[in-house]
Amino acid sequence: MLELIVFSLLNGLVYGLLLFMLSSGLTLIFSMMGVLNFAHASLYMLGAYLAYTISLKIGFWPGLIIAPLLVGVVGALIERYGLRNVHRYGHVAELIFTFGVAFLIEESVQLVWGRQNVDYREPEILSFPLFTLWGTDFPAYKAFMLAISVAIFIALLLVLTRSRVGLIIQAAITHPNQVAMLGHNVPLVFTGVFGVGSALAGLAGVIAGPALGTFPGMAAVLGSIVFVVIVVGGLGSLAGAFVASLLIGMLQTFAVAVDYSLEDLFAAVGITTSKTSALIDLYTVTVAQIGPILPYLLLVLILIFRPTGLLGKREV
């Protein structure tokens, strides 16, 4: 039991911080421009694929740097030449535009790299078990993922709160006109934030690719979860996104380990269920099986009972 808790905690932390790397960029972009970037998870996938190609040519480590930069450039281009033109049609049109871009990125990834999984692996130097507890290995690569995520988190925090750029960004979120009046190039700030947010998504893809698999569906697997994270955390709240990322990360990893169903619960309190009932699915499905829908269930519950999200201020 202790083994299960420790490893679920660790895995949940790795997964949660990965989610935060995606949701932080998404939240920043949303609070600045009011645009939910539907293509965010597609950029994550693009990062993984680019890193795969780079790792074939010149190795894993250059890919760790180059792939996120490339994805950041792609993101900035999308903002500059796409989103900015669509802006005049309103937020709904912007959302639809990013949806179209997500569709295009996903299709072009399949166009270039094919529809199969690609064999993107962690570097040799990191493929060993870091420690073994109760006979279960904890891979060094996961520790590496953890380290990168924590480093990014701290860097983001420092840049946003301690640096001049961070101050301008924070000001541009709430008072874009005032900031422009002070002589700052607000559209450039927007493009920059969009680019950096995309680069973060790309980096998340680079480090997640070897651990979670690099395949055409990887954007769809994570994309909606990231949206759930930022709604549950509270729209536009970076701290909320952090809490919700960890919460959902833990929720999903712990759910996988719990092999009980409603039937077991009923049996424990002495109620027997009929095997022929039409609701038999509902009783016999285990928590592990419904793991994938738990985040969405959480989303619905949050919307009903706390429409602002965990730490958000604006009503959903």
Place this chain on the structure above:
Amino acid sequence: MSAIAPTSPRTGGTFLRRNAIWWVALLFVLLLPQVARSGTSIAVLNQMCIMVIFSLSYNMLLGQGGMLSFGHAVYFGLGGYFTIHLMKMASGGFFMPLPLVPLAGGLAGLLFGLLFGSFSTNRAGTVFAMISLGIGEMIAASSLIFVKFSGGEEGITADRTDLTSLFGIRFRSEVDVYYLIAAWMVLSAWLMYRFSRTPVGRMANAVRDNPERAEFVGYSQKHVRLLSFMGAGFFAGIAGGLFAVNYEIVTEETVNLVSSGTVLLQAYIGGVGFFAGPIVGAIVYTLLQTLLSNYTEIWAFYVGLIFVATVMYAPTGLTGIIMMHLPIYRAGKLRSLALPYLRIGVPALCCTIGVIGLLELLHFLSVRAVGQSTKRLFWLTLNVEQPFAWIIFSVLAVGGFLVARRVAPSVLAAWEAASLHAFGGRAR
């Protein structure tokens, strides 16, 4: 229009005349199988009609209610599941003629619309979009988990010919099913059109344009949205029910996010600002899907390109483009646009050919067998290892785009001049 306009008494004659276009539409779809006789074309027509209903129901949300949904397939898919369960239960069991079973899908869509709409219609815009996405994911994932209800990955099947026969029609052939679907399509489209003219439909527009003012008039924006939402759920369920009747199988693919995305693509390409937009969109999309996929494996990419181009350059969709030219056509000024359109059409065509060429070559590189280096494209045999073809296509694509962008303002000016003339110089 307004309360001042005299309303004609609802006698039989005026009913016929007022709905003339619908009778023509009904006649047209009923005669269509006489022209398109082959099995494939009937199959395409069936799919098209189902998609028309689905897209129209989607436009009750996006176009008329201002609600961008990424999870509309939930109601389509659940409608399909409930219909197929009804078909299974009714097969030989009790009196249930096939033409009525889609109603079960409609009711399922309505009820789930009420359920999910009750907490998701508080706001429109981005928030609504995200909630709809969450619900869509939840239902899609659930449909793989609750195997007894949905059949898991294999889906669930039924036999439509087992149901009670009505006047001896057992719906064995696809053509029989076509008439059923087409009748449902015209009926649903007519009902949806009527809905958009009711006070509720009008208030949906008001809430879309300015929710605050609608509230000041005394309407709850939430209730107005919820009513549209339920209506959209109902008709999506009907479409899902017809899907179940037509294909006799419902799988997770009907309810998942890809299906939700498809309906958004269709409606938007057709034009969400017009009632007929989604109809045009569904027809064009289905044609693209069935025809284009004969020629290229990457047809979905082209559809995505068309979609993004629509969002960026023609947000009113295909119908919007047609409507832009209607007054000019009526004024007989369409000819004055021929030359400007030719001027932009040629470079645009070059650009399109270049882009298609590059994409096809790129795709060929990723799928080709070892040692294979030539590809047939546009009746030419191209060698992908030589730079020649790449350069030609790149020049066409980039050059075409640049020239088209250069002449675009003058073409726009020509259109403006023509439409100004069409309106007789009146300020619009």
